Amino acid sequence: MRVAVIGGGIAGVSAAYELTRSGTEFVLYEASGRLGGIVETVRRDGFVVECGPDSWVTEKPWARELAVELGLEEEVIPSSDFQRRTYIVRGGELVAMPDGMRMMIPTEWEPLLHSPLFSSQALLSYQREPERAEELKASAPESDESVASFVRRHFGDEVTDTVGAPLLAGVFGGDVDQLSVRAVMPAFVKMEREHGSLITALEKNSRGAASASVFTSLKTGLQTLIERMVAVLPTSSIRLREKVQKVEKSGGKWHVFGASREEFDAVFVATPADVTRALLSPIDSAFDELLAMDASSAVVVALAFAPEIAKSLQISRGFGFLVPQNRAAGRASAPSLLACTFVDQKFSHRAPEGGVLLRAFFGGESAPLLANSSDSEVIGLAQQQLSALLGPLPAPSFTLVRRWPRSLPQYAVGHLERMEQLEARVRALPGLQLIGNAYYGVGLPDLIRQGRETARRVMAPSP
Ligand SMILES: Cc1cc2nc3c(=O)[nH]c(=O)nc-3n(C[C@H](O)[C@H](O)[C@H](O)COP(=O)(O)OP(=O)(O)OC[C@H]3O[C@@H](n4cnc5c(N)ncnc54)[C@H](O)[C@@H]3O)c2cc1C
Structure with missing residues (x-):
């Protein structure tokens, strides 16, 4: 059995990891120059900056299980729930959500x-x-x-x-x-x-439920999960900067067109919904409608303040704030922050002692409005809106901007029925598997489980 895994985000890498464990031959195609997709950590000057996800929901066990299996038990950290508090912006002020929500x-x-x-x-x-x-x-x-x-x-x-x-x-x-x-x-x-x-x-x-921390992460950042999985994949199976252009099925085999045409028994498509739709619609036009999903974009702006600079900051106690967007007003005309995480308060090991790390987000209707703005304009806008809420901010020690266009698929009303129809079309194409955040959950634990279970199911001996 030879498998093509198309897309090297957490879903594709988890599937490739499981295929490696079962000794299955595979090729992992990734269009960009790195694996991990939206999972990306920048480590700099004692700060650990997450560019995409910062944690997983503790309730869902699959990310932790994987971390332990990869020898990362010592790395696992809980969110600092003793200071968990989320603020909502009302009338230009931060108002705390009541405890116990x-x-x-x-x-x-x-x-x-x-x-x-x-x-x-x-x-x-x-x-x-x-x-x-x-x-x-x-x-x-x-x-x-x-x-x-x-x-x-x-x-x-x-x-x-x-x-x-x-x-x-x-x-x-x-x-x-x-x-x-x-x-x-x-x-x-x-x-x-x-x-x-x-x-x-x-x-x-x-009643009687143990109170675990709500979120879990890793000391050195979530990219460590990717790095540890990638370390066990055969290097000859990894094809970076190889964008798959086309997929075809003929004679019971799958043909994948990357840098060249290659033949496989099975293909796991782990790309974002738009790409999956473009790859599969020529094979079955039903995919065109079933995978037509809205997806929202995010722009992440991190501001890191080294300890000597951070002294002048007085950030409220808590995990961060959310800004209600004016839903009644229709399309936003000026980009407004959607949220900000007080990263060093949410997790330990994110900033040097006394340092402050803020992670602001533009999302929803605001992210597309920033498509043509330079990084320095985006940083300026974030700083202006943050200082209006948090008080004057000194110049950060460093900043970072990451743009994730159309990264989060929107599960619109009727999503689960559409997924049933999608599954029926997939079943009609033996060897095809769809994994990734467009189907049954956008969170890391769900995607890890999905990637690994798909590989196990496909490799399981038929009864
Ligand atoms: C800002 C942000 C914050 C988030 N925070 C959290 C969080 O805290 N916790 C959480 O659980 N989840 C969070 N999420 C959601 C989660 O990060 C994503 O749902 C998840 O990482 C998506 O993984 P994926 O493997 O499905 O897709 P992606 O990570 O999008 O990976 C798809 C890969 O396919 C590649 N690709 C595309 N086209 C081709 C092609 N033609 N050929 C080959 N390769 C191709 C891409 O380059 C990419 O690497 C967040 C998401 C965002 C955007």
């Missing part, structure tokens, strides 16, 4: 009721939600709905706009009016089905 759902009443974040009307909606359990169960639609519609049914407009939309935009860079609740918040949909009220469901589920 899980996404937009409270698990404690006291902090919520004393929070200046919500009006008395919104607090009333929260208080009434458990009483409306039966009505909420009954009002749940038979089919999928948008995240906005789901949150609105439970907590009303204000909660949707003030915390629901910015929280989801922070993770998916997306629009809550478009995102599918069943695809992006399946656990909450299950809670509604079982309990009606989300507040009651969380109360019951959290």
Whole structure:
């Protein structure tokens, strides 16, 4: 069996790693000059700067399992949850989310009721939600709905706009009016089905639950996961700077056109949805429609302040802030920050002692507006908006800008049904496997699991 893996992001590299473990011959095609895709860490002057993902969700075990397997147990670090606090920007100020919130759902009443974040009307909606359990169960639609519609049914407009939309935009860079609740918040949909009220469901589920940190990362950054996997891949199997132009199927074999045409028994397409669509539509035109997805872009701006410079900074205690975007106003005319992480407070080992590392994001409608701006213009804009919220910022020791155009696919309402149809088309083409962030989760643990399981499944002896 000879396998082509097209795309060397975390999904493709995880699949290649598993193929190596089973001794399967493969070629990993990567268009750029490095492996990892959106996973990229820059280590400089004692700072560890993540250009893409900064952590994984602790609840999902597959990234940690892989790290341990790769001998990285000593590297694993929890988020510093003793100082976990997220701020929402309201009227140009940082207002703390009440303690005990899980996404937009409270698990404690006291902090919520004393929070200046919500009006008395919104607090009333929260208080009434458990009483409306039966009505909420009954009002749940038979089919999928948008995240906005789901949150609105439970907590009303204000909660949707003030915390629901910015929280989801922070993770998916997306629009809550478009995102599918069943695809992006399946656990909450299950809670509604079982309990009606989300507040009651969380109360019951959290009884006796151990409180682990919410996020997990690695001391030297997430790129270490990639580096460790790549270290065991046969170098002769890795083709950097080899963009696959075309894929064909004939005579029971797959033909992959990179620098030359090569023949394979199976092909794992691990490229972003747009590329996968372009590669597969000529084979089956159904892919053209099924893989036509919106994808949001992100621009990451990191500002690093060495200890002697950082002394003058007074950053609030917490993990960072989210900026609600003006959803009613239609297309943004000027780029506005979507979020900022206070990196050195969220994780240890990210800055030298006393140093400060800020990571600001432009996303949603703002990222495309910056497509033609130079890096120094983007940095200037970020500094201006950050200093309006955090106070005057000294000149950073160094800065970094990374642009991730169309990097996060938007799971629109009806996504899971579309995925079923997609799977049926894939099954009709034996040897084809689709992996990556366009299908069943954008987070690293899901992609690692998917890459590895796909390789194991394909290599498993047939019964
Ligand atoms: C700013 C940002 C922050 C994020 N933060 C988090 C986080 O904290 N935690 C988390 O879990 N997730 C996070 N995510 C999501 C997560 O990083 C991504 O979903 C994930 O890294 C995508 O991996 P992938 O392998 O599917 O795709 P990619 O990483 O996009 O890899 C695809 C690869 O295919 C290559 N390629 C494209 N075309 C071709 C071709 N024709 N031939 C060969 N190769 C090709 C590309 O060069 C690329 O290397 C974040 C995403 C972004 C953008």
